[in-house]
Amino acid sequence: MKVRVDEDKCCGFAACLSVAPKVFDIDSDQIAVVLVDGELPEDLHACAREAAEACPTDAILIEE
Template sequence: MQVRVDEDKCCGAGSCVLAAPEVFDQRDEDGVVVLLDPEPAEHLHAAVREAAEVCPAAAIALGTRA
């Protein structure tokens, strides 16, 4: 799984951090998403999918490894 984030879309809700703190964080100054791991381990995939689903700004995109 590959994870991409669109910082311009991010509204700083923090839902992604709550769902998958191993993969996402937020900038202190404005709350915008920070991607910690663009290719998370398989045991994190369900949490990452949940993070993408609950993101109110649809700022998280998921793909597969080539």
């Protein structure tokens, strides 16, 4: 699984950070960034999916 953030959709609400702090952070422009480069470890899949569901702007994209 790979995770991306659509920067054009991200509003910096930080719901992803509160749900999955090992996967996401907020940069200086108040945009979510993915902390894991490449394939996400399997133990983080569930929290990444939960973060995608929690995102109010659907800015988190998951590629299976």
